[in-house]
Amino acid sequence: MSAQRKERAEEENREEENKVEEERRDDEEDFEEAMREFASSTASRRKCEPPKLQMIPKIPEAVDDFLRNFLRKLGMSRTLRSFEAEWYGSAQKLQTESLRMTCAGVSFIPDALTHRQLLHSELQEVHRETDLLREEVLAAGERLGRMQREADFHRLQYRRVQEEKNRLINDFKKLKKHLESYEPALKQLDEKYQTALSQKMLISIEKERVKSSINAQPNQEKPQMKKERSIKSGDRPDKSPEKSNNMRYPKFPDPHLAQVSFETCKSSFSLSCSVRAHQLPISCIDLHPRKMVLSSASDDHSWRLWALPADGEKVGQMVMTGEGHSDWLSGCSFHPEGAKLATTSGDSTVGSSLHYSPVSSDLLVLSMILGRFLLQVRLWDFSRGCCVLMLAGHTQPTWGCSFHSCGHLLASCSADRTIKLWDLNRASCHLTLRRHTASVNSVRFLPFSDLLLACSADKTLALWDAKVGLCVATFQGHQHPCNHAAFSLAGGIAASCDTCGVVKLWDIRKPSSATATVEAGQQAANQVAFSPSGKTLAVACSDGLVRMVDVASLVVSSLSGHSDGVQSVTFDHKGETVISAGSDGSINVWS
Structure with a gap:
């Protein structure tokens, strides 16, 4: 053990x-x-x-040198000579002579003290270098720790990104499977649509054939046929000719066919309603995103909401009005949700009031209106009936505004040559865009995008990325100041107009030159608006006419009904109605 x-x-x-x-x-x-x-x-x-220069690289340490220097310092030259004679003797006579010359005053012979001083200076230098080395080692240790922390951070970031990538891949696979599950349903719907379309075509052909056969019969047989039809209708009062026609020729609603019929019948527009909305000129109108409700901004220091007339009605009904401005209003724009309204003005005063008009319950969804007055920004709250917020930003009057599709960002333009992007959640200016050399007259967001189109009196248009605040394209071609610019919802096309009635069409993907130019009159073109299909362009002109431009053929037609210049124009949601407002204070509805 x-x-x-x-x-x-x-x-x-x-x-x-x-x-x-x-x-x-x-x-x-x-x-x-x-x-x-x-x-x-x-x-x-x-x-x-x-x-560094060293005077004495190596100093020998000897007793005779010490004694020789000692005697020389004391001035004992005879004793020094006797010592040298006795020390070296006759064999070292030459060396003695050289030492005598040294004693005569050339230089000192190095001794142990001088050697010690040199060694001490070298030791201090070594200590200094050691301190520097210690500092460098400490700094290297700190750098090493920092690099290790950064490596750990980047490793965690890489893991997080990898997990996010895997999650996105899984989501993509799920969405792909979900899309594949919809393909049979889409195919079935497409087959139904094609079947219905073919049935409609067959019915129309049958109808034309019956009409042609009736027209081919002799004239004397037509009264007899009418009499027989009247007798049949009298025998069967529950089935009128209209009902029988509906049963015989069923209708298949198709929104695409409706847009095509509208676009091909531009010349059939007629004035269906005219409303005396304001006593002074109207500067801008805008349509509610979902309802047939129109907002108007006027020089009489007020804005108003109007319920557009339905079929068979002749006069629109005023929904509500806001008063309190001390100067003219220049623009208005509905919030994407439809419950707010942004307006621009040239006033800088405080104080406001709201007045209601009796409206139906379905219009009470407009419970709040946001008023942006830049110089001043005002927030109108209908539940309180007063202005609850004002912000200041522009130094000169503002000309227009536009909401981002998210609803939290508002762009405004001003005569101070700037465009401001306002964060509505923080009630503050998010970005200020500066590029134009003259007044910026209009701004417009491309729906569901961060692209912002602005036109200026410096005869140019600018396309901005509102997310980063950079100008991505510049459009040059107008010879006169630009008044307004707008996007087409159908594709990457934009239109602009200037003070001499020239309208230009642009491809936003190729901003080098305009794709087409249209003369819209001898006077200024104040505003342009595309139809929802993008096939028709409406132009508000100062000569009192609304000109309709076919985008494909560039054929121009006119709508007359205003007694003064037209300042603003827009389409309804289906593109079947054109609404215009002008300096005569009236709103005209063309259908």
Whole structure:
């Protein structure tokens, strides 16, 4: 047992010695590495520093030299000569002569004290370099710790990005499967649509054939046929000719066919309603995103909401009005949700009031209107009946505004040559865009996009990325100041008009030059608006006419009904109605 214990103790001792030896080797390796780094850093510093001049590179330490210097300092020259004669003898006569010349005053012979001083200076230099090396080692340790922390951070970021990538891949696969599940239903609906369309075509052909056969019969047979039809209708009063026609020729509603019929019948527009909305000129109108409700801004310091007339009605009904401005209003724009309205004005006063008009319950969804007055920004709250917020930003009157499709961002333009993007959640200015050299007259967001189109009196248009605040394209081609610009909802087309009645069409993907130019009259063109299909362009002209431009053929037709210049124009949601307002204070509805 004792032998086993001794062997175990010896093994433990050997293990401890091995551990100590390994630690010593690690320390020696670290020390050698530090010395190599120190040597490299010292060598680099010595390369940069100029070499120091040493007067005495090596000083021999001898007793005879010490005695010789001592006697010389005391001025005992005879004793020095006697010492040298006795010390060296006749064999060292030449060396004695040289020493005498040295005593005559050339230089001191180095001694142990001087050698000690030189060694002390070298020791101080070594200490200084050691301190520098220590500082460098500490700095390297700090850098190493910082790099390790950065590596850990980037490693965590990489893991997070990898997890996000995997999650997106899984979502993409799920969406792909979901889309594939819809393909049979879409195919079935397409087959139904094609079947219905073919049935409609067959019915129309049958109808034309019956009409042609009736027209081909002699004239004397027509009264008899009418008499027989009247007798049949009298025998069966529950089935009128209209009902029989509906049963015989069923109608299949198709929104695409409705748009085509509208676009191909531009010349059939007629004035269906005219409302005296304001006593002074109307500067701008805008349509509610979902309802047939129109907002108007006027020079009489007020804005109003109007319920557009339905079929068979002749007069629109005023929904509500807001008063309190001290100067003219220049623009208005509905919030994408339809419950707010942004307006721009040239006033800078405080104080406002709201007045309601009796309306139906379905129009009470407009419970709040946001008023932006830049110079001043005002927030109108209908539940309180007063202005609850005002912001200031522009230094000169503002000409227009437009909401982003998210509803939290509003763009406004001003005569101070700037465009401001307002964060409605923070009630503050998010960005200020500066590029134009003259007044910015209109701004318009592309729906469901961050692109913002602006036109200016410097005869140019600019396309901005509102997310980063950069100008991505510039459109040049107008010879006169631009008044307004608008996007087409059907594609990447934009239109602009200037003060001499020139309308230009642009491809926003190729801003080098205009794709088409249309003359819309001898006087100024104040505003342009595309139909929902993008096939027709309405232009508000100062000569009192609304000009309709077919985008494909560039054929121009006119609508007359205003007694003064037309300032604003827009389409309804289906493109079947054109609404215009002008300096005569009236709103005209063309259908």
